[in-house]
Amino acid sequence: MSGKRGFVLRDALENDIAMGLLKAGERLDEATLAQRFGVSRTPIREALLQLATTGLVEIRPHRGAVVAQVGPSRLMEMFEVMAEIEGMCGRLAARRADGSDLTALAAAQQDCRAAAEADDTDGYYYANERFHHAIYQASRNGFLAEQATLMHRRLKPYRRLQLRVRGRLHTSLAEHDGILAAIERGDAEAASHLLKAHIIIQGERFGDLVANLAEHTA
Amino acid sequence: MSGKRGFVLRDALENDIAMGLLKAGERLDEATLAQRFGVSRTPIREALLQLATTGLVEIRPHRGAVVAQVGPSRLMEMFEVMAEIEGMCGRLAARRADGSDLTALAAAQQDCRAAAEADDTDGYYYANERFHHAIYQASRNGFLAEQATLMHRRLKPYRRLQLRVRGRLHTSLAEHDGILAAIERGDAEAASHLLKAHIIIQGERFGDLVANLAEHTA
DNA sequence: GTCAACGATTTTGTATACAATACAGATCGT
């Protein structure tokens, strides 16, 4: 029942947020969380602090922590930045990827294709994650890879919803093909451009999605 | 004597690191810091945790916190990313900056010029900070501005040393002129390119500097 | 003399106790 000791508390909370178990704007009561995870408030506070630093939750002094709610405009800003970062990863990957990088990329894309053909949304989600992570790695810039991974995490909750849109899954797959080809032939600018577009489209799609159902200004 | 209550502890530590008061690799003893700031270990731990999340210090489980020492290769990676981010800021600033943005930019550059002519390294350092921050703001992407500011902080310690190199100060000023002009005339690609180069040069200069005096592999 | 294992000490990690601040409801005044 209790969260296993050896594991990191932050990840658990992060996951709960990504999974939508903790909705945006929801209050994160320290005592409640402490009880739920079977620990004292101290490690909870530490986890919340880390999540606040990475921007996933917001801590208002003396007023508690809430799951950060990013308005549509801020979300667009985040996707804009993510697109640039991924584009950079792609550009560097095209220039620097070695054999093992390309193998990993191709394998991930193969998984994506399999999931897409089976209409397995969850499967595609994870394969897609591996594909993008493989690109981060292939950039041969460890720091960049870390940053990209971090951003990926932050956008996780929003990306996920967006995949369920009908047709998006196969479009995404086709885009991956183009990106993979560009990296394989070492075409840095094409890889960068295609990846940027790949991300920006997601942002725009999500923007549409959000604009339809919710309204909250930053 | 004691650190003022109303102010944030994290900033104080951050500053000490940036100023070189706490050298890279140095151990950060919680008890000592607590005594020094006149608080208990708890807020110290919170501050260290935040700094660890942003990458300024490294916390090894049960082995304490040390000022993160970034080897030359990692530093280059960081500058590579910073260059891209600043380039993005410049590109967007050229497209989106309004009157007040341009005014702030021009004012900051004026301060830079004054400091450069007076050979005031510290003064230039701060004016330079304002200049770059003004560009971040002008990008009209709040999230991007935050990320850029964060990266700027992380590179602070290294940037600072590097400014003392003779001649670099005036070269930097000249580069600012070009960047400012590009933004003012709305030339997005030029602004991006110039800013990227402006940052990359700093990274390379620092690489030279480090290679001469220190040796530690990642 | 060197190396390994054990124990004492120091230091981190967690829990609890306490203080301060913010929120809510009730009371009092107008």
Added chain:
DNA sequence: ACGATCTGTATTGTATACAAAATCGTTGAC
């Protein structure tokens, strides 16, 4: 009856106490 202030309660922020782990020194064996 409405509004403002005050008091009670709940929750965050900080300090201290305790537990677990790592480091360092010592001792003993080879």
